[in-house]
Amino acid sequence: MPSVNVGLDVRNFPSSGSDGYTNTSASNNAMYSYKYSGGTDGNGNVSDIVEAGELDITVTVGTDPRYTITGVVISGDIESQLTWVSGTAPTNVVIKDSDSQTGSGYYSITVTDSTADCTLPCDPEITNKPKPPK
Numbered sequence: 001m002p003s004v005n006v007g008l009d010v011r012n013f014p015s016s017g018s019d020g021y022t023n024t025s026a027s028n029n030a031m032y033s034y035k036y037s038g039g040t041d042g043n044g045n046v047s048d049i050v051e052a053g054e055l056d057i058t059v060t061v062g063t064d065p066r067y068t069i070t071g072v073v074i075s076g077d078i079e080s081q082l083t084w085v086s087g088t089a090p091t092n093v094v095i096k097d098s099d100s101q102t103g104s105g106y107y108s109i110t111v112t113d114s115t116a117d118c119t120l121p122c123d124p125e126i127t128n129k130p131k132p133p134k
Contacts (some may be wrong), residue, residue, distance in 0.1 A: 003056040005042045007037040008122055010067050010111055026070055028118035034111075036122070050102050060092040069093045070119065071110035082107065 006047040015021035016029040021033035036044020039057075048055050061067045068090040074082045082105050095107055108123035 002048075002053055003123065004039060004044070004046050005061045006057060007032060007040045007062070008059055008111070009037070010034045010064070010120070010122070012111075012113060012116065022122075024120050024122060026047045026113065026116070026120040028116060030116065030118065031080075032113075032120045034120075034122040043091060048097060055097040056085060057095040057097065059109055060087070060093055061097065061109070062091075066113055066115040068093070068112050068114065069109055070112040072103065072117040073108040073110065073121070074104050075108070076104065081105070084098070 011033045014023045021035045023033050028030050039046045072084040087093045088105040100132045108121045110119050112119050
């Protein structure tokens with residue numbers, strides 16, 4: 001089964017706008033920022049070829065123990081092909097793409113900051129591309 005790794009770095013302050021981080025508002029109204037790495041484009045987004053087999057996308061939040069992944073919201077799903085399961089630790093999750101149809105979908109990782117007792121959303125894209133012609 002093919003797999004892709006995605007890293008997620010979260011900071012408890014807003015982006016300067018030129019550092020590659022995306023600002024997001026936490027449940028306590030504080031501004032945080034996050035940046036994805038890995039995936040198939042180096043920025044956390046994943047593209048896959050249809051019918052290449054189910055794809056496991058493992059998302060891991062950085063090394064600061066205050067941050068854990070506490071949920072995943074899937075939206076704009078590619079024909080109901082995306083599901084998720086908890087990972088091997090509270091810092092990771094596995095998103096499964098059954099990879100049977102073309103289209104795009106989004107998943108939003110819900111990160112909990114145990115120090116500030118809040119949650120924040122972080123979301124990249126998954127795209128299934130058609131098989132190339134033979």
